[in-house]
Amino acid sequence: MSTHTAPHPRTTASRDLAALILQRTALTGVVVLLWWIAASRVPAFVLPGPQRVFSATVALVQSGTFFHDVGTTLYRVLAGFALGAIIGTPLGIAVGSSRALARLFEPLLAVLNTVSSAIWAVFAIIWFGISNGTTIFVVFMTAMPLILTSVWQGAKTVDIQHVDLARSFRMSRLQILRKVYLPTILPAFFGGARLAFGFGWRVSLVAETLGSSDGIGYRLRQAADLVQTDQVFAWTVLLITLMLLIESGILKPLERYLFRWKPQ
Numbered sequence: 001m002s003t004h005t006a007p008h009p010r011t012t013a014s015r016d017l018a019a020l021i022l023q024r025t026a027l028t029g030v031v032v033l034l035w036w037i038a039a040s041r042v043p044a045f046v047l048p049g050p051q052r053v054f055s056a057t058v059a060l061v062q063s064g065t066f067f068h069d070v071g072t073t074l075y076r077v078l079a080g081f082a083l084g085a086i087i088g089t090p091l092g093i094a095v096g097s098s099r100a101l102a103r104l105f106e107p108l109l110a111v112l113n114t115v116s117s118a119i120w121a122v123f124a125i126i127w128f129g130i131s132n133g134t135t136i137f138v139v140f141m142t143a144m145p146l147i148l149t150s151v152w153q154g155a156k157t158v159d160i161q162h163v164d165l166a167r168s169f170r171m172s173r174l175q176i177l178r179k180v181y182l183p184t185i186l187p188a189f190f191g192g193a194r195l196a197f198g199f200g201w202r203v204s205l206v207a208e209t210l211g212s213s214d215g216i217g218y219r220l221r222q223a224a225d226l227v228q229t230d231q232v233f234a235w236t237v238l239l240i241t242l243m244l245l246i247e248s249g250i251l252k253p254l255e256r257y258l259f260r261w262k263p264q
Helices: 009-039 050-062 066-096 099-114 117-128 132-156 160-168 173-211 216-225 229-258
Strands: none
Touching: 009 050, 050 066, 050 229, 066 099, 066 132, 066 173, 066 216, 066 229, 099 132, 117 132, 117 173, 132 173, 160 173, 173 216, 173 229, 216 229
């Protein structure tokens, strides 16, 4: 009589992780190869090759302003995103739990989601000048409507029977919010927050190219004005790397921690 032993979950997870890393490494290699082939057929100022961009990246990291520029952009994005979450989350809960507020805010929210980040950047320059406030305001005006909408939609899915049941147990409003609304809203909030954070990075570059004297967006515009295409690519690669590090090192672990109660 033969017995079959199922593989340990950790072993399976390790194999899946190794396969994923191998696949992504192969994909990266293919992209770099295609990039090198394309760059070898056009002038360097049009499309610099991987080696040239790598050299430019090393030069940027070794420059005296690199960490200041990266830290400044990161601060602006986080500040605008935090303000958007602080204001958008309670508004989303209020709008999702009140039809009257929903009718009031729906047209305004449509307008906010329609206005482009470039227009907000122009207004921000007029109001705040060349300062941190310009980029923070643009990131805020981009992130807040997204978070508000996500939380609003999440609040609408709360089962009213659960709320009534909680009230029958004489739970306070704070307890109902924490035990009934929060578990339902949290996935919607986290999805909207990740989307808002990604958009925040993009619009921060737009704002910095128009209304800043430092930061990644400013350096990108400066390199483009001087036709230093290798530095444009280097800043782009560094920005993508930074976003991937934040995604894999902060956002995904935080998501796993917040939703550890959910079945895998």
